[in-house]
Structure formats: C-alpha cells, structure tokens
Amino acid sequence: MNVLLRRIIERLIRTGNLRVTGPSGTTFAFGDGGGPPVHLHIKTRHAERAITLDPALGLPEMFMDEELDFLEGDVLGFLQIAYNNMGPHGIDAAWARAFASLRVAFRRLQQINTTTRARRNVEHHYDLKGELYRLFLDRDMQYSCAYFERPDMTLEEAQLAKKRHIAAKLRMGPGLNVLDIGSGWGGLGLFLAERFDAEVLGVTLSTEQRSVATERARAAGLDQRAHFEIRDYRSLSERFDRIVSVGMFEHVGINHYRTFFDKCATLLKPDGVMLLHSIGRAGPPSATAAFIRKYIFPGGYIPALSEVLPHIEKAGLYVTDVEILRLHYAETLKAWRERFMANRDKAKALYDERFCRMWEFYLSGSEASFRWQDLMVFQIQVAKKNDVVPLTRDYIAKAERSLAMHEMGHSGTPPVASPGEPAPAKAPTRATRRRRVSRE
Numbered sequence: 001m002n003v004l005l006r007r008i009i010e011r012l013i014r015t016g017n018l019r020v021t022g023p024s025g026t027t028f029a030f031g032d033g034g035g036p037p038v039h040l041h042i043k044t045r046h047a048e049r050a051i052t053l054d055p056a057l058g059l060p061e062m063f064m065d066e067e068l069d070f071l072e073g074d075v076l077g078f079l080q081i082a083y084n085n086m087g088p089h090g091i092d093a094a095w096a097r098a099f100a101s102l103r104v105a106f107r108r109l110q111q112i113n114t115t116t117r118a119r120r121n122v123e124h125h126y127d128l129k130g131e132l133y134r135l136f137l138d139r140d141m142q143y144s145c146a147y148f149e150r151p152d153m154t155l156e157e158a159q160l161a162k163k164r165h166i167a168a169k170l171r172m173g174p175g176l177n178v179l180d181i182g183s184g185w186g187g188l189g190l191f192l193a194e195r196f197d198a199e200v201l202g203v204t205l206s207t208e209q210r211s212v213a214t215e216r217a218r219a220a221g222l223d224q225r226a227h228f229e230i231r232d233y234r235s236l237s238e239r240f241d242r243i244v245s246v247g248m249f250e251h252v253g254i255n256h257y258r259t260f261f262d263k264c265a266t267l268l269k270p271d272g273v274m275l276l277h278s279i280g281r282a283g284p285p286s287a288t289a290a291f292i293r294k295y296i297f298p299g300g301y302i303p304a305l306s307e308v309l310p311h312i313e314k315a316g317l318y319v320t321d322v323e324i325l326r327l328h329y330a331e332t333l334k335a336w337r338e339r340f341m342a343n344r345d346k347a348k349a350l351y352d353e354r355f356c357r358m359w360e361f362y363l364s365g366s367e368a369s370f371r372w373q374d375l376m377v378f379q380i381q382v383a384k385k386n387d388v389v390p391l392t393r394d395y396i397a398k399a400e401r402s403l404a405m406h407e408m409g410h411s412g413t414p415p416v417a418s419p420g421e422p423a424p425a426k427a428p429t430r431a432t433r434r435r436r437v438s439r440e
Contacts, residue, residue, distance in 0.1 A: 001028060001042065005052040016081035021071070023048055031081065038073030038081055057290040060361045064354050075364035076337070083372035088283065129350055130208060133185075136339035136363075141185035141212070144247035144277065145329040145377045155335040158328075160407075161400075163191045166244060168399035169275045169321065169381050171389060172196045176241040179203070179267060181233045182248025186213025186226070192244075193217075193226040195403065202228040203236070234259065239269050249278035250300050254307060261315035264382075271388050274317075276380045279329070280305055283374035289365075296362050305378060312382055320389050321381035326370075329377050333367035 001022030009020065009030050016031035019039045027039075042048050047067035050058035062068040063075070070078070137143060138159045146158035147165045166188065170178075174197050180189045183202025186209075192198045204210050213228040243264055252260050268274055281304040288301050305322075312319055340347065340363055348356050369375045383389065 001026065002048055002052060005048060008052070008055070013081060013085050015085060018078070018081050019072075031085075035081070036073060036077055038077045039071040040078060041069045041071050043067050043069065054290070057294070060291040060295075060358075060365070063361055064357045066353070066357070075361055076368055079365060079368035080372060083368055088372070088374045128208075130212060132347060132350055135343040135346055136336045140187040142187050143184055145279075145325060146332040146335075147325070148328055148331050155332070155339075158332070159187075163188055164400045164403045165396070166246065166275055166277065166379075167192060167195065167403065168396045169273075169379065170242045170244060171273050171395070172198065172242065172399075175199075177201070178242040178244065179236070179238070179240040181243065181245040182251070183209070183213060183228055184247070185209050186216050186228055188244065188246060189213070189226050189228070190216060190220060190222055193222045194220065195406075198225065198242075200226040201238070201240075202226065203231040203233060204228065205230065205232065234263060236263070236267055238267065240267055241269055241272050243268055243272065243274040244277075245275075246277040247279075249276055250302055251297070252301075253299060254301055254303065257303075257308065257311040258314060261311045261317060265315040265317050265384065268317075268384055270384055272384060273320075273388055274382045276378075276382070278303070278308075278378060278380075280308070280376055280378040281374050282324075282376050291361070291365070295358055302375065308378075308380070312380070317382040317384060318386045319380060320383050320386065321379075321393065323379045325377040325379065329375070330367055330370035333363055333370065337363040337367060 001020060001024075006028060009018075009028075013030040014032065016035050017033050017037045018030040019027055019037070020030065021027040021039070021041045023042060023045050042051065042062070044062075044067045047058070047062040047065075050062055051068075052058070059068065133141060133143065138146075138156045140156070140159055142159040142162065145162070146153075146155060147162035148158045149161045153161065170192075172178075172192060172195070176196065177199040178189070178192055178201070180192075180200060180202040183189050183204050186202060189200040189202040190213075193200045202213060204213070207230065210228050210230050213226075214223070217223040217226045217228065249260070264274055279302050281302055283304065285304045285307055286302075288297070292300065309319065337360075340359060344356055344360075347359065366375075381389065389395070
C-alpha cells in the first residue's frame with residue numbers, strides 16, 4: 001500500500017477493526033481492534049491510486065470493477081467503521097472542510113434540471129427493468145421510506161403504515177381530487193382512490209412506472225378514478241384539493257425549489273392541504289455524493305431544511321406541521337438490501353456482476369448514511385390558510401387508527417395489492433365509507 005493512502009487511513013480510523021491488504025500482498029491493521037472485523041483487499045495499483053486520489057468515488061468504482069473486494073465483512077461493515085470515526089458530518093479536518101466547501105459551491109451547476117434533463121435523469125434510474133425492483137421492494141412497490149410504527153413490523157406492514165400516515169396528514173375525505181407528484185408505480189395513488197373514493201392524478205417522468213401504475217389501476221377497477229400520466233409538474237394547470245409528493249423532491253434540484261413551491265401554491269385550492277415527503281439532512285447544506293450523482297441519481301440533491309423552508313414562505317404557503325423520521329429509512333434500506341442480496345443471482349441474470357456490485361454499494365451506502373451520518377426524512381404539511389387543519393396533532397393518530405381498523409375488519413390482516421393484481425375487495429359500501437369518514 002502506498003504511503004499516502006496508509007497515512008490517510010491511519011489518521012481516519014482510530015476505533016474499529018479494519019485490515020487492508022494492498023496490491024503487494026502486505027496487510028496493515030487500523031483501529032483499536034474493537035468490533036466486527038472488516039478486511040479490505042485492494043487488488044491492483046490502479047485501484048490503490050484511484051482510492052488515494054478520490055476515496056468517495058474511487059472506492060465504490062473499484063468495488064464495482066472487482067479491483068477491490070472484502071475478504072471479511074462487507075460494504076456496510078466497512079462504512080460503519082469509517083462513519084463512526086468521521087462523525088455524522090464527515091471528516092473534521094481542514095482539507096476535508098475545504099473540499100466540502102468546493103463541492104457545495106459547484107452543486108448548482110450539477111442540478112440544472114430543465115424539463116428535458118429531468119426526464120433523462122428519471123429514466124436513468126426509474127426506467128430500469130421492473131423485475132429488478134420486484135426483487136427487493138414490498139409487494140406494493142413503494143420505493144420510499146416506510147413508517148415503522150412497531151420495530152417488529154414487516155416491510156409490507158411498514159409501507160402500508162406509511163400510506164395511512166400520509167393520508168391522515170392530508171386530511172383525506174370522500175370525493176377529493178388529489179395530485180400525486182412523482183407517483184411511482186401507483187401504490188399511494190391507488191390507496192387514496194380506493195380508500196376515499198378520491199379522484200387521483202399521478203404524474204411521473206418514467207415511462208416504465210406510468211405503464212405499471214396504469215395497468216394496476218385497470219386491474220383493480222380504479223381506472224375511472226386514478227389516472228397516471230407522463231407530465232412534468234411544471235406543465236400542470238389544474239387545481240386540487242390535496243397535493244402529495246413522496247420521494248420526488250430529491251430530484252427537483254436546489255435551483256428549482258422556488259419554482260416547485262410557487263407551482264404547488266398555484267395548483268392548491270384555497271382550503272387545500274399538501275404533504276411533502278422527502279429525504280433531508282439534519283446538518284447544514286452539502287453536496288450530492290460523487291458516486292450517487294454519477295451512477296444512481298444524476299441531478300439529485302438532498303436538502304437541509306434551511307434550504308427548503310424559505311421557499312415555502314416565499315410561495316405564500318403556511319407550514320402547518322413538520323415531522324422528522326430518523327431511523328425509519330435505515331430500517332427500510334436494511335430490508336431492501338437483505339432482499340436484494342437474497343435475490344442477487346436473479347439481479348445478475350437481468351444485468352451483470354458490475355451492476356449487482358453497484359446496487360449493493362448503493363443500498364449499503366444509503367443505509368449507512370441514515371444510520372451513522374446526517375440523513376433523515378422530513379414530512380412537511382403545508383396549506384394556503386392557517387386554519388385548515390386541527391389545532392392539535394391528535395387527528396393524525398385518530399385517522400390512522402380508523403384506517404387500520406377498516407383494514408383489519410376487512411380481512412384480518414392489512415390488505416396489500418400486488419402490482420398488476422386487483423386490489424382486495426372492499427368490505428363496506430361506498431356510502432358507508434363516506435359516512436364513516438365524514439364523522440371523523
């Protein structure tokens with residue numbers, strides 16, 4: 001191992017049990033020897049140089065190219081050691097702070113998400129083969145943070161709880177018209193259409209997702225109330241009682257936050273309610289990791305709350321509720337990672353070994369960032385008027401309990417529709433549901 005790389009690792013790793021074998025076959029030990037062991041093998045001089053020059057990009061790329069491997073432990077274990085030594089906001093050294101400041105300064109150039117570029121960025125990730133996502137997502141194809149009301153929840157149960165939580169915050173009632181910005185494979189939109197007789201318009205830039213969502217609506221008999229279209233949110237002109245956006249704001253780009261909230265203010269009716277669910281940072285503004293920007297989410301950015309709230313204020317909207325979900329996404333990603341690794345051979349048959357290694361690093365790195373770095377999820381409820389939601393938050397839990405009781409009363413277990421399959425038959429009639437919701 002070259003002297004520079006060894007010194008970098010020595011300065012960083014003070015605790016933990018890390019061994020690194022270099023291209024020459026010599027093994028070095030780092031840390032205090034405590035905790036689960038991780039043994040990294042850097043196989044080539046090329047890999048050694050790449051990691052030395054740019055560890056954040058070089059390490060995942062060399063792992064993808066099989067010039068780096070783990071003789072003991074795995075990506076998640078390595079990142080746990082690294083992040084526990086770095087702290088939640090990265091390396092606390094003058095050179096690291098200077099480099100981070102430079103990355104932040106150039107982040108706007110990386111997030112010029114015009115309509116054309118935004119669609120191309122979405123296609124890069126979300127138009128991958130649907131079979132890939134079915135290998136690790138829940139049956140409802142929810143590709144965002146689940147809501148673990150109890151630690152023993154399955155992924156399916158936690159994703160259903162997330163939909164109930166969102167519906168409760170939206171103050172859903174019968175017959176409302178809803179805009180779902182970034183509607184994914186349609187799960188949330190179909191949930192709102194089925195449970196509340198809502199008229200739902202889901203917009204996405206992914207051809208694959210729109211196709212699946214449309215077929216799901218048809219198969220469930222909801223195609224008269226739930227419609228999914230390829231449209232950019234900036235092109236919309238209709239007005240809606242409710243607006244929801246889950247896992248899409250990360251793709252808006254910091255240059256376009258004012259446009260996003262101005263448009264939402266225009267689309268929301270005077271008594272309307274909006275719920276924004278997005279990954280965020282508990283710390284100060286930063287920049288997108290080079291690996292994520294290059295290989296996973298080009299044009300993506302995870303904001304600090306301090307970057308979001310001013311644009312909501314300038315759009316003339318009231319922030320009526322903010323909730324921070326801390327480790328919920330770490331648990332979601334753990335479930336995804338375990339399911340992906342259990343189906344790794346199937347993923348390799350769809351793509352190749354390099355893709356599987358990229359996806360393993362993506363899922364492991366994301367989980368590590370929520371566990372040991374400063375990533376979290378925020379849900380911001382906004383409205384045009386400050387009196388459209390109750391004075392206290394009790395209504396959220398009450399609505400969630402009502403929805404859960406309906407689901408349990410229907411079949412004994414929460415109903416979840418699989419993509420392309422009809423939703424479970426409704427037990428109460430539409431009139432009954434309307435009476436029940438109106439009483440709430």
